[in-house]
Structures are given as C-alpha cells and as structure tokens.
Amino acid sequence: MRATERWGDLVRDVVVELSARRSRSLLMLAAVALSTGALVASVGVSTTAADQIGADLAASTLDQVTVSVAQGAADADAGSSADGSAAPDAPAGVFPGDAEARATAVQGVVAAGRRLDLSGHGPDTVTPAATPAGTAEGGGGDTDAIRHLTVAGVVPGYLDAAQDTVDPGRTWLLGTDQTVAFLGVDAAKALGVPVTTDPTGYAISVGGTTYRVAGFARPEDGGADVSGTVLLPYARVLAAVGSDGDTQLLVRTAPGAGAGVAGVVRVAVRPDAPERLAASQVESLASLRRGVSNQLGRLGAWIGAFLLALTALLIANAMVVAVVARTPEIGLRRALGASRPAVSAVFWCEGAVTGFLGGVAGSAFGLTATVAVAAANDWSARLAPWLAVVGPVLGAVVGIAASAYPAWRAGRVSPALAIRAD
Amino acid sequence: MTAPVLRAAAVTRTYAPAGDVPPVHALRGVDLEVRAGERVAIVGRSGAGKSTLLNILGLLDEPSSGSYALAGHETADVTHAGRDALRADVLGFVFQDSHVLGHRTVAENVELKLAVARVPRADRAALVTDVLARVGLTHRAGALGRLLSGGEKQRLAIARAIVTQPPVLLADEPTGNLDGANADTVLGLFDEQAARGTAVVVITHDPRLAAWADRALVLDAGHLASAVAVA
Secondary structure, three states: OOHHHHHHHHHHHHHHHHHHOHHHHHHHHHHHHHHHHHHHHHHHHHHHHHHHHHHHHHHHOOOEEEEEEOOOOOOOOOOOOOOOOOOOOOOEOOOOOOHHHHHHOOOOEEEEEEEEEOOOOOOOOEEEEEOOOOOOOOOOOOHHHHHOOEEEEEOHHHHHHHOEEEEOOOHHHHHOOOOEEEEEHHHHHHOOOOOOOOOOOOEEEEOOEEEEEEEEEEEOOOOOOOOOEEEEEHHHHHHHHOEOOOOEEEEEEOOOOHHHHHHHHHHHHOOOOHHHEEEEOOOOHHHHHHHHHHHHHHHHHHHHHHHHHHHHHHHHHHHHHHHHHOHHHHHHHHHHOOOHHHHHHHHHHHHHHHHHHHHHHHHHHHHHHHHHHHHHOOOOOOOOOHHHHHHHHHHHHHHHHHHHHHHHHHHOOOHHHHOOOO | OOOOOEEEEEEEEEEOOOOOOOOEEEEEEEEEEEOOOOEEEEEOOOOOOHHHHHHHHOOOOOOOEEEEEEOOEEHHHOOHHHHHHHHHHOEEEEOOOOOOOOOOEHHHHHHHHHHHOOOOHHHHHHHHHHHHHHHOOHHHOOOEHHHOOHHHHHHHHHHHHHOOOOOEEEEEOOOOOOOHHHHHHHHHHHHHHHHOOOEEEEEEOOHHHHHHOOEEEEEEOOEEEEEEEOO
C-alpha cells in the first residue's frame, strides 16, 4: 500500500470518528478556538488598552501647564521685582506683573493667570460680616463648613485658564486691589450668603478685613472646582502674604500643545532667569489615576471573561465525555427506576460541585499569586474581600451552566440501549 | 387462581430504521402471563427477540402494539414518571453483565437501588445487611465492586435486584458468564425469591435454565412459539 493511500485511510478514519461524535467534536473545537482566541484577544486587548492608557496620559497633559516658583528660588532676590526695579513698597516677586501677557504671547497658549492661596500664610479666617438690612437670609454661617473653605487670590486671567466664571461678569474686579470677594457656591452657602444675581449688601471678613461680596464663581464645562473657594483680588492676597513664592501661574493651551508650551513658557515669563520657575504638565493626578485604573480594570475583566468561557467549555466537554463513558451506568440507574430528571440531576450536581470547588481553589490560588507577585515586585498587594467569594460563586455558576447540555444528554440516554453498551 | 402479576397480550415491537432499510419485526404478537412465585424461562436463539421482550417487560421499551399490564397497572396508561416508579418498586433486574459499579463498595451498590426506590435512609442499613447475608456477601460488604469475582458480582447484582422485595424479577442470561457452581448458586437464590412470592422471568439460551423453570417458553423470530409446563 502506498503512503498516500495510508494517509487517505487515516484521514477517512478521522473524519468518520469526528463525525460520529459531532457534539463532542464541536465542543473540543470550540474549546481550542476559545483558548487560542483568548490568547490572541489578550494580546490585542492589552495592546489596545495600553494605547488607550497612553492616550489618556497624553490627554491629561494636553492642554494645561502649571508654572510655579522653583525650589529655593523664592528667597533668591527678595525685595526686587522680576524686571529688576526695587520699589521699596512693591512685594517681592518671582513672577513679573505682566506674567499673564508674557505667557499668552507664547504660541499655543489660550489663557493664563496667577493664583496665590492665603491659607497657611497668616490670618485667613473667613466670617460673614454684613447682610442687607432687613434681609431674612443673612446669618452666622456654618462654622464647620467655613473651616474647610479655601481663600485664594487670583487675577482675571486665572478664571479663563481654569475655565471658571464669575457672575454677573465682574471678572475685572479681580485685577484691582479693591476689597471685593467672589464666592464659590458651597462657600456662599457656608457663609449664609444666598446665591443671587445681586449680592449687594453682603460682605465677609477675611483675616479681619471686610470684603464686599461682588458675585459668585462657578466652573464651566471641564473647569476646576471652585465651589468651596473664596476668590479675592490677587493684589490683596499678595500684600497679605508678602511673597509670591507660592504663586502658581495656570496656563491653558490649545489641545495637544501642553508639552510644547511647558518647554518654553518659563523662558517667556522670566527670560532673565527661567531657572527660577518650574513648569508641570500634569493637571489632575486624580483623574489620570482614575483613567488608568479604569482601562486596566476593563482589560482584566475582558481577559477574565474569556477565561471563564473557556472554563465552561472545558467542563462541558469533559462532562460529555463522562456521559458517554458512563452510558452503561446511566442505563443501570434507569433500569433500577431512576427518572430522567434524576439522572440529569447527577450531572448537574457534579458540574456545580466541580465548579464550586474549582472556584474555591482558584480564589485561593489567585489571592496567593497576587500577594506573591506584589511581594516579588515590592508592591503593596490590594485585595478586596469580595475576591474570596466571587471565585466559588462564579465557579458554581459556570459549572452549572456548563453541565446543562451534558445533563440533558444523560437524561435522554435510552436505557434499553445503554444497559447493553460496553 | 390469583391474577397474573405480569400480563402481555398481542405485544409487537417493530423497529423502522431511516432510509431504505426494511423494518425489523422483533416481536410479533406475544402473549404471556406470569403469576406470583412462578419461575418462567424464555429460551430462544440469538436474534429471536428475547432482549426486546425483556426490555418491554422491564419497561425499558414500549411495544409498538398490544397491551402490557404489570402489577395491575396497564402500562399504556402510565406516564414516564409512572414507568420509572414501577421499575423502582415492582421490578428487579439481573443482567448477564452484572453492571456492578466498580468504584462503589458492595454495600453501596446495593444501597443504590434503595436510594432510587426512595427507601428512608434509616431503614437502608438493615436491608443491605439482610440481603448480603442471603446472597453470601456479608464478608465483602466493604469491598469495592471491581475487586469481586464474576460469581460474586452476579450475586451482588441479585442482591441489588431483590433488596426491595420486588413482585417481579427479570433476569437476562444471569448465568451466561458463570461456571457451573456459581450458576447453581444463582438459581438457588432465584428459587428463594420465588418461594417468597416473587415472579421470576429468566431470558436464556441455556437449556439448564429451561429445565430449572416451572415453565419454559420458546421465542422464535418474534413469536412465542410454545409454552411447556416443566414442573
């Protein structure tokens, strides 16, 4: 017999055998397909997730740059301003008076503005000071909430850079040294000032100085949260603090221009001493962290889903094989008087128990592996309590689902034929 | 005369395969009555329809036509669940291949029948002990089924079949794989059951069983050709 004929016989044998047990062949095929698919998908999904994480990272640094005083630079030339003049009554400054104009002159910059927080620099206690005569809404305020308020001095450009707004459109007041204040919504509530279009008559005291409430601050779409903030003119806060060492220049750029602007804005603002400034591109670490965490979570969930489906197929396949191998036993049980549901129940339960015990072992292994990997990499392992429960529950559910077809098949075995099967 | 515990009238069974294969008439109008305590042997050549008749008598298969009543129940009127219950409560089976579950002990093999018949758990131990004593397997109660000899396996199968004291005991070639001594032991156990009122129907091509039975019926090409009172 020639080799080709032998191969032909072999192929015919394989086709006959695979065709004779179609459901088992299909289950095996599906299991292999799923396992290879899981491998391909995990690589593809990982790559996609990595790209998405990269995009998230890029997006988070896309359009905002923060310029602050470099460490040690605040005291370097105390008493002189950025342009070199030494006005005796001018506050010490790393940032020039026209820092915003210099920053917005950089290509790609949309808006810029300075902010200096009063908190931690001296008397910053905020209290309600006055209400319109005869107005019932005025009151002593919420002392607890007041303690958590932030007092910050800003220039008008800061609101544009932070994408906040004040109403009724009196932003320019922040560029003066008038004793005016703009309240965030929560700050207003804490101070007992009703948020209206006309806050005439309301005043607050900050560190003993009375400020007239000129309006209220709100974030625009995507704007920084100012709800718990009291905004004062930058000049007033700078005079109170005495130094702009903690001032931050917030620069909003066109989308994607953040990296480029960060590289040149220091030179634009302080061409004589750019080393006295530091530029940072990360605007919100919290949202960046959330984004990365979400992407990684989705990646893990998809891979887990593939593996679960694979597990279900493997269990189903093994149980179909078991049904075939135990056909004489099934016939015996039926001959003894067991009903079809009773025979099916045996396989349902076997699937559930297999799945549950597998889930227990899987949870234990997974938790141990997580701790071991964390220890090996000097990470802090983070284990949620529900992880210990999800394995057995999911395992039982998968086991029961995977047993559905084998159990149905076992119940349909003809006892007359089964009892003679060997 | 008491009513027959097992009554088949004009029972036929035809298998109609798909395609151009002609139908197979395995049973052609079989009449059979067996009373309590009676020992009946049904003999015939291979292909005569003996297994088909046993399957119908044992409610493992349904006749194509005719009627079959078991313990007063007309089986055509019984649901699938009812047929399962009849097999559990009324019938005991002994097959040529003992179908002992090798991974279970002797006692567990017997208890399987009690579990299927829903005998209360508290009553099972005593029943198992009693029946193992009757078949001479008390000393092997804890042994795994796969470790038994051929004769022991067949005695275990008998124990499993009679533990619930069924009114009807069906045996398919019960001595086919046994030597003479073991075969005699099996027949002795069948005699005991018959003495207790169980109707014993044995399918066989062994002439010794035909001689042992009270009646020997010959099945030939689907016809129950003759009925001969032996004892």
